[in-house]
Amino acid sequence: xxxHGYVNDVNAHNRNLKNDxxxxxxxxxxxxxxxxxxxxxxNRTIDGWLHHFRKGMEITEGKNIFAMGSDFDGMxxxxxxxxxxxxxxLEVVExxxxxxxxxxxxxxxxxxxxxxxxxxxxxxxx
Numbered sequence: 001x002x003x004h005g006y007v008n009d010v011n012a013h014n015r016n017l018k019n020d021x022x023x024x025x026x027x028x029x030x031x032x033x034x035x036x037x038x039x040x041x042x043n044r045t046i047d048g049w050l051h052h053f054r055k056g057m058e059i060t061e062g063k064n065i066f067a068m069g070s071d072f073d074g075m076x077x078x079x080x081x082x083x084x085x086x087x088x089x090l091e092v093v094e095x096x097x098x099x100x101x102x103x104x105x106x107x108x109x110x111x112x113x114x115x116x117x118x119x120x121x122x123x124x125x126x
Contacts, residue, residue: 007055031065032056034109035071046083053101064108072087
């Protein structure tokens with residue numbers, strides 16, 4: 001699990017993952033949490049956020065490993081993406097993902113991928 005960051009190829013930042021790290025997450029059935037921190041994105045727009053999502057999908061060859069890693073609890077809104085600076089604006093993210101990737105990908109991002117990761121971990125502990 002990688003909880004908060006983005007794709008380093010899109011914006012070189014020490015909190016962002018390199019391609020080989022993203023591929024390793026995919027191969028291990030891991031999850032990559034995408035936050036809403038503008039500095040990690042490279043700008044503070046939903047389009048910049050979507051660029052990371054799109055590039056990540058290319059790197060994983062269409063396998064959606066992404067989950068929400070918002071950072072709402074640890075960042076001031078001056079650091080967050082302008083259109084997504086609090087939990088009440090998550091509909092903006094949902095609308096953008098559905099428009100660009102479809103409803104199933106949005107459901108995976110918001111719920112299913114994290115749930116699968118937790119379920120897999122619980123099965124490993126048995």
